[in-house]
Amino acid sequence: MCRSFSRSDHWPKNGLPSSSAPHPEVDTSVDTTFTLEEVPRLTPDCSVQQKSSNPESSCVSMKSNCSMHQPQPYLSHDSELPEVFNTLRSNLRKKFECLYEGISKQGNPTLLNEIYTELYITESESGEINNEHEVRQIETQSRRAETEDTPIKCSDIFRPLPGQDKPIRTVLTKGVAGIGKTLSVQKFILDWAEGKENQDVQLIFPLPFRELNLMKDKTLSLSDHLCVFFPETKEMDISSDKYKVSFIFDGLDECRLSLDFQSDVRLCDATESASVDELLTNLIVGNLLPSALIWITSRPAAADLVPSECVHRVTEVRGFSLPQKEEYFRKRISDQSLAHRIISHLKSSSSLFIMCHIPVFCWISATVLEKMLSEAERGEIPKTLTQMYTHFLLIQTNIKHEKDYENKVKDEDMIVKLGKLAYQQLVKGNLIFYEEDLSECGIDETEASVYSGLCTQIFREELGLYQGKVFCFVNLSIQEHLAALYVHLSFINNNINVFDQITKPTNGDKVSLSVLHQRAVDEALDSKNGHLDLFLIFPSGSISGV
Template structure:
């Protein structure tokens, strides 16, 4: 019963959807383990370029089954995937199919233990037996060490773990009744000292996957989200009016940056909510074509739902959005996706307020009583957190002339321009661009896209529907555009330049792109000498084109002006994403 309903983005709402009715099979592949050092949306864009022909696809229910030709048993599986891509839903489907007697019937017991729950046991000393009895009281009756039962532990969302998993620890536990701290228990379970026959499934965002020692893991899989046919299948299942579903699909296809994002199931859900309303009614206003427009419309949609429900009148939209925005920004800088009561108090939110917020913005922010105990809070998806963080940064400046970059104690955001006074929004935009370029793992990339996009006039008009005070300040968009173009010219990292092109797209400037499109069509590209910004534009055009990159032919760019190794160096991001290169 606990696993049969899917609450898409909502914790508790009147009409839960049965998982089996809406579940769309995800594209899961066997993957190499390896460090990921870029923003998750860039990873999605990378994956969207690749066809699935050479990937080894694995069905969710088969993750512990060896592939043909693989003879060694698989005891521990690590499944990677970016936020919102469907890891937790895959876990839910696996458990539901097992509980309904359809799959993996050789397993007698499954213990789902999400890390957000285990975090609440931090600092306590207990045995594995105590831990299981705490979360699953009925286990007391079962002798799980006898070897009679095949047991599976599922540790969901390793990236939310606030324990220190030290695999060099010398504390060895062999008996499930021996007590130790929870991190030591988990480590001994993973390395196989405790219950060596137990199967373990760990899910994680890529950035946190290396917290688990690679030699402990027998298989790494990757959830790639929806492939092209699955995207369409999702909208046709989600929206009962098929002609409306077709209009939504064709609108999303008309904007390459939006359609790429549809690899993330949560983004499909957000787009469906916004476009279903906008395309089925005689709504005035522009249909969203950029990420910032889509997310701002979604926020308006949520506050309208709140007014329809006539929730607590004493909570103003502005207060709620600014407080949630402050929480979003502070925790984004720290890299946290899950928050506890002390994190909320730091932002001036008390727990009763949080309950009210999660009551009427269940699709943005939610309070969970966990499966077993304790309160945890989170934004429904990382991208919603990034959008609210950007909105907070924008409003702090336009209403109060405060730069959020100087309010945080985090070293990342205080290295440069300490306590600088900003005379215009352009100055602050330049600061934000610098911060994003300095971030090693690109964790401010999407935040930057939203932050710049919010200053565009059409989004300013949208914000007025949302807030009574949006503030005002002097702003010349072309200054920001010119600043970004300068960065593209100077910036030697093509990976970083790609995000800057996305920023230009949010600001409605495609001049560099158009220049490159003309150049490509004319066939002049071999003859002329390209500047560094033109090389970056070429990379962006090639990466966001609809053409699949199975074979990439470098010869078309090599001429008298450009030697082969120079072309290879400048087009490396495209080369990385191609199956093979001539």
């Protein structure tokens, strides 16, 4: 076993094995399609490495002094192993072939390949984390000339761009909420499972942080963890270097684990038991399975949880480009005349059209406008973000009434409780919730199941690979809208300012709603990571016109 407890031993600066171990050179030709024999591979090294003092050894400028190392084909004398590969591929294909745009996994799903619109992904110029508020990032991206950067397809996430000579082991992909990070992961896995892309990789293990959180109190080896999530790999020895493996950790911003990259614990054996956070940090820095490819996705505010020296490529998902926005609606709406009207309406509002860089907002807009612009619907067409999300909430409430158990929950009680949950967790920075979080807001397990059943496009209950219950709002923007609605209703109906949890004066003095809005502005300005930005837009929408 390779387990060290010396404080003087730091993680390798570049996150790779020590320079004494052979590394591959990467083919920098324009043709980036690898054959099995051409796949770059990093060899394991369990020696203790002192942290480099070279300031140029960063995730972007890092230069490799690697030598050629030809990997062995994955075929084994064990005749059962190819069947394991096929089983894993089949299971992942079934899991990721359908797209559930905010809908719980029931009913008639849409095939991802039928509606998928390529997202605009670029390599970040530096490994620095953008701490600018997410709303400002969306606006900046919408005005940036797309010719300034070279786009990267999600299937090429581990492949160097022409002219690059660095090996890419660990990729960090950042992007604002709803921009398409998880969708890119889904497409990457599906293309692999269908035999279309990245066939040099034999095993892909998608492990979302929302599911890893459920394992935070467990002490298991990496091999045992994988057996929990992927039972079909039980007989495989993943610690050997004969398999090319890729781990995908989606949603770093949802992580509730303590990722201590300066910990004394150093693991090199995949069969050695440890906590989940210890396993993750050692896997990311390259102590465990140094030849494995690592892909991490995150909102910008949480991206620096992984030190830049452990990352070899930083990419940014910018969502839909201008042509891709229109392409989405033409694919999403079968009636092309209606699709044209929807696109024209969105273009008439700069704030709405800017937000269409975000795929989830396109879905919300399509849901609302398809209904509002149809001949059967009458009323004012939403022209602001606040109006758009309010109409979306009303549509989902009307859908609820069509369900068999509509009388179990009153609309107002449901919205208020979900709003309270949304607000409290937003303040804490949480996008996913567990049963203990719900109970703090007066929602018991039975109510949670009812809410997730009634509001399948607002609030969702998921059973992960580990079969633990995870709750979440379909998207952060929906959580922010409900949180703002809760703040507004608490003030109007109950004379409560939730920011202070104090009752408005009743001695004749009146506090205007504008005072509450000003307090919301102050709270948002005090937020360093911008987690209250979109929340602020909703209560002030009627004033600012957004």
